[in-house]
Amino acid sequence: MSNIDSFSRLCAQLAKLPGIGRKSAQRMAYYLLSQPPEQVEALADAILTARRTVHECRVCGNYTDQDVCSICADERRDGSTICVVRDPRDVAAIERMRDYNGKYHVLHGTISPMEGIGPDDIRIRELLGRLSGVREVILATNPDIEGEATAAYIARLLKPFSDIKVTRIAHGVPIGSDLEYTDEVTLSRALRGRTEL
Amino acid sequence: MSNIDSFSRLCAQLAKLPGIGRKSAQRMAYYLLSQPPEQVEALADAILTARRTVHECRVCGNYTDQDVCSICADERRDGSTICVVRDPRDVAAIERMRDYNGKYHVLHGTISPMEGIGPDDIRIRELLGRLSGVREVILATNPDIEGEATAAYIARLLKPFSDIKVTRIAHGVPIGSDLEYTDEVTLSRALRGRTEL
Numbered sequence: 001m002s003n004i005d006s007f008s009r010l011c012a013q014l015a016k017l018p019g020i021g022r023k024s025a026q027r028m029a030y031y032l033l034s035q036p037p038e039q040v041e042a043l044a045d046a047i048l049t050a051r052r053t054v055h056e057c058r059v060c061g062n063y064t065d066q067d068v069c070s071i072c073a074d075e076r077r078d079g080s081t082i083c084v085v086r087d088p089r090d091v092a093a094i095e096r097m098r099d100y101n102g103k104y105h106v107l108h109g110t111i112s113p114m115e116g117i118g119p120d121d122i123r124i125r126e127l128l129g130r131l132s133g134v135r136e137v138i139l140a141t142n143p144d145i146e147g148e149a150t151a152a153y154i155a156r157l158l159k160p161f162s163d164i165k166v167t168r169i170a171h172g173v174p175i176g177s178d179l180e181y182t183d184e185v186t187l188s189r190a191l192r193g194r195t196e197l
Numbered sequence: 198m199s200n201i202d203s204f205s206r207l208c209a210q211l212a213k214l215p216g217i218g219r220k221s222a223q224r225m226a227y228y229l230l231s232q233p234p235e236q237v238e239a240l241a242d243a244i245l246t247a248r249r250t251v252h253e254c255r256v257c258g259n260y261t262d263q264d265v266c267s268i269c270a271d272e273r274r275d276g277s278t279i280c281v282v283r284d285p286r287d288v289a290a291i292e293r294m295r296d297y298n299g300k301y302h303v304l305h306g307t308i309s310p311m312e313g314i315g316p317d318d319i320r321i322r323e324l325l326g327r328l329s330g331v332r333e334v335i336l337a338t339n340p341d342i343e344g345e346a347t348a349a350y351i352a353r354l355l356k357p358f359s360d361i362k363v364t365r366i367a368h369g370v371p372i373g374s375d376l377e378y379t380d381e382v383t384l385s386r387a388l389r390g391r392t393e394l
Contacts, residue, residue, distance in 0.1 A: 004262050010247040013240045018228045019221060030286045031215045033251055033260055040248040043210045044241040047229060050207040051237040054230050063230060065201050089227045098394060 109148035153154035208371035258303035277332040
């Protein structure tokens with residue numbers, strides 16, 4: 001099969017998808033060739049349409065096909081609280097929990113000197129432009145080096161706004177896990193972050 | 198995000214791919230939205246082009262973008278031996294081994310009464326039309342119920358052709374595996390199929 005150019009090209013393109021290796025890509029390619037053309041066209045069309053119509057919300061940066069996303073446009077949601085996350089998929093994760101009623105701000109990245117990503121390369125300036133009427137900014141970037149650095153950087157920037165509370169999501173032992181198998185850093189964070197009962 | 202139609206549609210389409218669940222599909226969808234449009238168009242184009250240009254070889258049924266595939270067209274390959282397999286991907290697997298120099302015949306399925314697939318639904322008639330000059334037919338369908346039934350069916354059909362040797366690939370303990378962990382059926386086949394040293 002590798003002598004068929006269009007097949008190899010399809011495998012190479014599919015192998016660029018996250019989590020897809022050479023073997024899975026080949027398996028998908030064979031699957032696509034065995035499907036009716038309408039089916040395959042529906043996939044290609046869904047890919048192109050989504051990429052064409054979905055863009056960043058003008059306010060929060062989340063993905064939307066409107067000018068302003070449905071969360072920003074929802075007046076029943078508390079506009080005085082902004083939860084800052086790295087990616088649109090983090091918004092989806094928090095929304096799934098159905099427990100947060102504030103708004104979001106999507107940075108589309110984290111500060112990473114190693115990869116040459118500075119504060120101006122992510123949507124920090126846009127966050128500063130949204131602070132009127134805001135009472136709490138929850139920093140919900142990932143608990144990794146870049147996420148922590150980004151949270152610390154934003155916390156410092158917001159320091160002068162004395163009427164805005166800046167919080168960080170709690171780090172600790174995940175529910176359902178076992179103390180014995182929890183790594184030391186997490187355990188140390190869980191101890192330091194202990195709350196009175 | 199689930200309120201964005203084109204995003205949900207993309208996730209649903211991706212989740213139809215083999216081995217891709219809801220979570221992987223969502224991860225891929227987010228990835229595609231974050232890529233430059235050219236990149237995404239290249240994927241969609243590779244999908245459509247492959248589906249449009251790749252079809253079954255007129256002779257053996259393997260995938261090709263020519264009228265006759267490169268294996269059938271290759272005169273250095275031994276046309277007196279035909280290896281019968283279920284899928285084009287089985288041809289690719291055998292070709293990877295670089296040890297087989299005959300031709301192929303792709304059935305595009307196996308007989309499966311459970312799924313309503315009978316002998317006329319797979320490329321058995323086409324195989325019978327290729328027998329002039331053939332001296333050996335190797336039945337290399339999978340060692341599962343459908344594969345065995347299909348091999349037995351074809352062997353019976355070829356019985357009257359007394360000058361054609363009909364063989365079945367060996368079943369036994371896979372190289373590198375452990376007798377202790379080999380299932381009984383495989384072990385029993387390995388014993389029955391023992392060869393003299």
